Each structure stands twice: as structure tokens, then as C-alpha cells.
Amino acid sequence: MLLIVHPTLVTSQQSPPQLNQVIQDVLKAESAGASPEEIGKLTGELNSVIDLEDQLQNLGPQETDKRSQLLGEINNSLARVDAEANQVAIAAAQRTYTDHLVAYSVGFVGAVLATFTFHCAFSLRRRYRAKRALQLRIVPK
Amino acid sequence: MRFNPRTLRGLLPVFLTLLVLFEAAAYTVTTPGPRESFFELYALGANGLAGNYYPSNSTFIEPGTPVTWYIGISNQMGFLQFVDIRVKLGNQTINPPNDTTASPSPAPLIVEFRRFIPDNGTWEIPFVWQVLNFTTRNGYSRILQLKIDDITYSIQDSPTCTSLKSCRFRFIFELWTWSVSSADFQIGWWNGDQRRIAWLQLWFSLAPGAP
Numbered sequence: 001m002l003l004i005v006h007p008t009l010v011t012s013q014q015s016p017p018q019l020n021q022v023i024q025d026v027l028k029a030e031s032a033g034a035s036p037e038e039i040g041k042l043t044g045e046l047n048s049v050i051d052l053e054d055q056l057q058n059l060g061p062q063e064t065d066k067r068s069q070l071l072g073e074i075n076n077s078l079a080r081v082d083a084e085a086n087q088v089a090i091a092a093a094q095r096t097y098t099d100h101l102v103a104y105s106v107g108f109v110g111a112v113l114a115t116f117t118f119h120c121a122f123s124l125r126r127r128y129r130a131k132r133a134l135q136l137r138i139v140p141k
Numbered sequence: 142m143r144f145n146p147r148t149l150r151g152l153l154p155v156f157l158t159l160l161v162l163f164e165a166a167a168y169t170v171t172t173p174g175p176r177e178s179f180f181e182l183y184a185l186g187a188n189g190l191a192g193n194y195y196p197s198n199s200t201f202i203e204p205g206t207p208v209t210w211y212i213g214i215s216n217q218m219g220f221l222q223f224v225d226i227r228v229k230l231g232n233q234t235i236n237p238p239n240d241t242t243a244s245p246s247p248a249p250l251i252v253e254f255r256r257f258i259p260d261n262g263t264w265e266i267p268f269v270w271q272v273l274n275f276t277t278r279n280g281y282s283r284i285l286q287l288k289i290d291d292i293t294y295s296i297q298d299s300p301t302c303t304s305l306k307s308c309r310f311r312f313i314f315e316l317w318t319w320s321v322s323s324a325d326f327q328i329g330w331w332n333g334d335q336r337r338i339a340w341l342q343l344w345f346s347l348a349p350g351a352p
Binding site: 020023024026027030031036039040042043046047050053054058099100103104106107108110111112114115118119 | 148152155156159160162163164166167170171220221223255256257258259260261262292319321324
């Protein structure tokens with residue numbers, strides 16, 4: 001059981017400035033089209049950093065070795081997540097670009113095929129009507 | 142089938158019309174539509190259901206009796222969110238958060254829980270608490286020590302009551318979200334140009350020796 005007595009009220013936890021940069025990079029990866037699985041993995045790693053920060057906050061003032069060890073782990077984790085987020089962003093941007101290219105190409109090909117089908121149908125109808133006209137007989141009333 | 146220039150000229154408007162239609166369909170498929178963005182904040186009782194919030198179904202809590210709640214947040218904002226649940230201890234008179242001005246409660250902050258939640262993700266926090274110590278001095282009663290999730294918190298400047306039996310305390314749970322532009326937590330979130338907040342409160346009374 002962990003027992004900590006806070007002499008004063010808990011003040012709002014301050015995150016290191018590096019964290020904001022990492023969050024921005026993860027959000028960039030997400031807006032670039034990263035999959036939920038990729039974002040889920042990055043989210044899990046970011047939450048591990050938060051757990052480390054919580055451990056750091058609960059350390060006593062005399063535990064300096066543990067404090068510096070945790071700080072090192074936090075910085076390393078943040079750097080790793082940031083690098084992963086940048087890689088995911090690049091891959092997601094390429095994937096999204098390819099997806100868009102394929103979708104618009106399919107649209108173009110679809111329009112060509114639909115025009116060709118329209119032309120064929122129109123030609124067949126014209127031929128059929130011409131054939132019917134030639135087969136008509138003039139019957140006196 | 143042969144295409145002469147006259148036929149091609151005739152087909153051009155048809156092709157252009159179809160091209161616009163097909164590319165509009167491609168745009169619709171590749172572009173996510175607008176959706177309402179919001180958070181859900183909720184509290185559940187000891188069994189993880191919307192009930193059984195208090196031991197013996199009484200809001201009168203004896204000091205030393207553990208109470209279990211689950212605080213849940215669901216992220217429907219459309220992207221990853223860094224959230225912070227701030228738990229404050231209030232009494233009957235202290236102001237709760239103001240929905241109109243989107244300002245937090247001035248009640249003292251006891252503890253906060255932070256988490257990254259992906260889009261469509263839900264996070265539930267087990268919140269097990271008990272009052273360890275309280276005092277009644279000069280006609281005023283106040284809670285001195287709270288134990289939350291195996292951590293003991295000594296509370297200075299906690300809200301006071303004139304009579305312990307008639308006084309009702311409350312835990313206020315405020316939802317704060319990370320703002321990338323200010324690099325800090327802000328209460329609530331922005332929905333377009335509107336600021337929205339979400340908060341909960343759960344009341345209890347202290348009943349030394351009486352359920």
C-alpha cells in the first residue's frame with residue numbers, strides 16, 4: 001500500500017514542454033490518415049509516459065536517483081513516440097495520397113466507361129429505330 | 142465501333158457531365174463527413190452500473206467506510222484527446238463549475254487523473270475513496286484526510302460546515318482537455334467557436350457512527 005501525505009493541496013500537474021510537441025506530431029499523424037490501430041499503439045505509449053509522470057510525482061524528495069531514472073525514461077519514451085508518430089504520419093500521408101489517386105482515377109475510368117456505354121446504347125437504339133422504319137409497310141386505310 | 146470527330150464532339154458534354162458526377166462520388170467517399178464532436182462524462186456505482194452508489198444505499202458515509210465509484214469518459218471528438226479529470230471537494234455553498242461562463246469550480250483540488258483517449262475510445266477510472274479524518278472545531282466541521290485509491294491526501298482549507306449532520310459534501314469531477322495552442326489543460330473543450338464543459342457531482346454526508 002502506498003501511503004503519501006501531501007502537506008498542501010495537490011497542485012495541477014505540469015507536463016514537460018516536449019510532451020506538447022509529441023501530442024502535435026501524433027495529431028498530425030492522425031489527420032494525415034493514420035489507422036485506428038496505429039493511433040491506438042501511439043496512445044498506449046503516451047499513456048505509459050503519463051504513468052511514469054505519475055510515479056515521478058509520487059516520489060519522495062529524497063529519492064533523487066529514482067527521480068533522475070524516471071526523468072530519463074520519460075524523455076526517452078517521448079523521443080521514441082515522437083519518432084514513431086513522424087514515421088506514421090509520412091506513411092499515412094502516402095497511403096492517403098494513393099487512396100485519393102486511386103479513387104479519382106476510378107472516377108475518371110468510370111466516366112469513360114459510362115460515356116462509352118451511353119454511346120453504344122444510343123447507337124443501338126438509333127439502329128433499331130432505323131430498322132423498324134424500314135420494316136414498316138404503308139397500309140391504305 | 143468508330144468514333145468520328147462529330148461523334149466525339151457530341152459525346153464530350155455527356156462525358157464531362159458523367160466525369161463531374163463520378164469525381165463528386167469519389168470526393169464523397171474519400172472525404173469524411175462532418176460529425177458532432179463531444180465528450181461523455183458519467184459516474185457508475187460499485188457494480189459498474191448506474192445504481193448502488195453508496196454503501197447500504199445511504200448517502201450518510203461513516204469515516205473509514207470505503208466507497209467505490211467508476212468515472213467514465215467517452216471521446217467522440219473525432220481525434221485523440223489528452224484529458225484530465227480534476228476531482229474537487231465541495232460543500233453545499235461552494236460554487237460548482239459555471240456552464241455559461243465555462244469556468245471551473247473554486248472548490249479545492251484533491252486529485253487529478255490524466256489519460257490519452259483515442260477517438261471513439263472510453264476510459265473508466267475506479268474511484269475508491271474514504272474519509273479518514275475530520276474535525277469539528279469552533280463550531281465548524283471539515284474533512285482533514287481523504288484516502289483515494291490507496292493514497293492518503295491531507296486537505297488544507299477544505300470546505301467547512303456549521304453542523305456535521307446537516308452538512309452535505311460533494312465530489313466535483315471536472316473534465317479538462319489539453320490545448321495544443323496553449324500547451325496546458327483547459328476546462329472543457331471547444332466545439333466550433335463555442336466552449337463546452339462537462340462535470341459531475343456526487344453528494345455525501347458524514348455520519349460518525351450512524352448509517
